Amino acid sequence: MTLFGTRIPMMTSLIFWLLVWEIVGQLELMFLIPPVTSIIAAGIDLVQTGSWQSASMITLRSFVYGMALSIVVGVPLGVLMGRVKVIDNICGLWVNMFVSAPLSALVPILMILFGLGETTVFVTVFLFAVWIIVLDARAGVMQVPTSLVEMGRSYGASRWTIFTKIILLSALPEILAGIRIGLIRGVKGVVIGQILVSVIGYGELFELYSRNFDMERFWALTMLLFVVAMLLSAGVEHFEKRIEYYAGAR
Amino acid sequence: MANPALARSSAGVTAVTSNDPVVQVCDVCKNYRDVEALRGINLEFERGKLTTLLGPSGCGKTTLLKIIAGLVPATSGEIRVNGRAVTGPGPERAFVFQDFALMPWATVLRNVAFGLELKGVVSAERNRIARRYIEQVGLAGFEEKYPHELSGGMRQRVGIARAFAVNADVLLLDEPFSAVDEQNRRKFQEDLLRLVEQEKKTFIFVTHSIEEAVYVSDRIVLLSPRPGRISQVIDPMIDRSASPDDIRRDAGYLDVVEEIWQGLRQYAE
Ligand SMILES: Nc1ncnc2c1ncn2[C@@H]1O[C@H](COP(=O)(O)OP(=O)(O)O)[C@@H](O)[C@H]1O
Ligand SMILES: [Mg+2]
Numbered sequence: 001m002t003l004f005g006t007r008i009p010m011m012t013s014l015i016f017w018l019l020v021w022e023i024v025g026q027l028e029l030m031f032l033i034p035p036v037t038s039i040i041a042a043g044i045d046l047v048q049t050g051s052w053q054s055a056s057m058i059t060l061r062s063f064v065y066g067m068a069l070s071i072v073v074g075v076p077l078g079v080l081m082g083r084v085k086v087i088d089n090i091c092g093l094w095v096n097m098f099v100s101a102p103l104s105a106l107v108p109i110l111m112i113l114f115g116l117g118e119t120t121v122f123v124t125v126f127l128f129a130v131w132i133i134v135l136d137a138r139a140g141v142m143q144v145p146t147s148l149v150e151m152g153r154s155y156g157a158s159r160w161t162i163f164t165k166i167i168l169l170s171a172l173p174e175i176l177a178g179i180r181i182g183l184i185r186g187v188k189g190v191v192i193g194q195i196l197v198s199v200i201g202y203g204e205l206f207e208l209y210s211r212n213f214d215m216e217r218f219w220a221l222t223m224l225l226f227v228v229a230m231l232l233s234a235g236v237e238h239f240e241k242r243i244e245y246y247a248g249a250r
Numbered sequence: 251m252a253n254p255a256l257a258r259s260s261a262g263v264t265a266v267t268s269n270d271p272v273v274q275v276c277d278v279c280k281n282y283r284d285v286e287a288l289r290g291i292n293l294e295f296e297r298g299k300l301t302t303l304l305g306p307s308g309c310g311k312t313t314l315l316k317i318i319a320g321l322v323p324a325t326s327g328e329i330r331v332n333g334r335a336v337t338g339p340g341p342e343r344a345f346v347f348q349d350f351a352l353m354p355w356a357t358v359l360r361n362v363a364f365g366l367e368l369k370g371v372v373s374a375e376r377n378r379i380a381r382r383y384i385e386q387v388g389l390a391g392f393e394e395k396y397p398h399e400l401s402g403g404m405r406q407r408v409g410i411a412r413a414f415a416v417n418a419d420v421l422l423l424d425e426p427f428s429a430v431d432e433q434n435r436r437k438f439q440e441d442l443l444r445l446v447e448q449e450k451k452t453f454i455f456v457t458h459s460i461e462e463a464v465y466v467s468d469r470i471v472l473l474s475p476r477p478g479r480i481s482q483v484i485d486p487m488i489d490r491s492a493s494p495d496d497i498r499r500d501a502g503y504l505d506v507v508e509e510i511w512q513g514l515r516q517y518a519e
Contacts, residue, residue, distance in 0.1 A: 151351035153364040154339045
């Protein structure tokens with residue numbers, strides 16, 4: 001970014017808006033917007049409380065389990081759909097429907113099925129993340145060049161070898177892209193799931209803070225979640241870049 | 251037409267025989283659903299020679315080559331390699347792909363060694379062989395590069411080195427130079443002739459370039475447009491001891507090019 005011909009570092013914009021926020025907060029115009037400094041103070045305070053730590057454990061656990069299941073189910077299903085016409089015909093419609101459906105609407109049903117607890121949150125994460133992983137894995141194995149498979153056959157590779165040494169590796173960039181988007185959707189799932197369930201984890205905390213008009217802690221928790229989601233996405237993206245480096249121009 | 255460079259030239263041939271055939275194509279027909287791609291192909295490919303399949307785009311050259319490779323099943327007819335009927339790919343045949351078919355995630359060395367890797371040759375041994383062929387195709391120093399770091403011409407050299415590395419009797423090349431620019435193409439053709447000389451293998455080569463076919467071939471099989479049939483067989487008899495530039499100016503060479511052009515002209519109109 002440049003302004004009046006001088007380069008301004010990326011962080012400047014962030015600092016500027018935080019300053020504006022701080023001033024608005026200090027003026028005490030709205031109780032919804034407390035000063036940034038007190039939000040940060042509340043955040044430092046918050047992470048030391050037992051309630052935050054146990055809420056984080058619950059969140060992390062349902063996120064990790066939900067993501068693990070999405071990957072373990074999503075990648076093989078997508079690969080199968082890409083390779084086996086029958087399975088694609090059976091599952092294709094459903095996957096395409098769910099990938100763009102407003103899944104939050106399903107959470108109340110999940111609450112009836114799985115109760116007001118961690119299981120519902122875990123299933124929500126799974127439902128948010130799995131479909132895009134399926135679709136990207138499917139797209140990945142479908143775009144494997146025919147000549148690459150013929151190359152394997154002409155040099156005497158068995159079907160299994162072609163699958164493991166050519167098809168899977170060739171689809172790897174797409175599979176990883178699906179997992180990255182799945183992770184981001186999973187973060188949404190874990191937050192939305194907890195807020196709707198609202199008696200465990202961060203959902204319980206959000207509920208508590210907004211009921212008590214504890215805006216400092218409310219914002220502190222929100223910002224923490226934003227930062228974590230961004231870091232997660234940046235981490236996977238970094239890993240993906242290294243894969244794409246050798247996948248290169250195809 | 252008394253052209254000394256043409257040992258044999260016949261129109262409407264139905265069968266082509268040779269003294270010591272390594273590959274025999276017997277009555278091969280190929281239909282893709284309702285598209286008739288090849289009709290009644292009878293051909294023999296002589297051991298140690300370079301035979302070119304030449305014809306307009308879409309006449310079935312790739313199809314015929316892939317049937318010989320065992321990658322595509324013939325609708326009827328039979329392929330024999332060293333006298334034995336074959337139904338699939340085999341170690342005595344190696345294929346060079348028009349689009350290179352390199353694994354983008356593997357280095358040049360691993361790509362060249364891939365055929366050997368699939369055969370179960372141990373790593374040290376296959377890398378040693380691969381390095382030798384990488385050097386032979388002029389890519390020494392690029393062993394650890396990835397395909398996307400190479401030009402089109404260099405990528406095809408990798409494809410050719412991979413085919414050589416498995417030490418097959420027959421090399422099948424599908425328009426290997428079509429993605430290479432004109433200057434490099436000539437260099438390629440010269441390198442190919444050198445490799446043909448060195449390796450003593452049978453080459454079946456597909457191209458749609460008349461000049462290329464005449465320059466590199468011992469025998470040219472002209473295919474007619476769809477359905478592909480053999481329309482003419484020409485042995486150019488070019489004296490390859492001359493320098494490449496002299497060959498390209500040689501009257502015999504130019505006559506063969508002209509002769510083939512006349513043969514193909516009927517289809518162009
Ligand atoms: N997999 C396929 N399915 C249907 N038709 C095909 C297939 N492959 C080739 N053909 C058709 O067969 C004919 C010959 O194709 P091809 O062998 O690729 O010709 P060439 O290599 O001489 O250009 C073309 O008309 C093409 O459209
Ligand atoms: Mg072709």
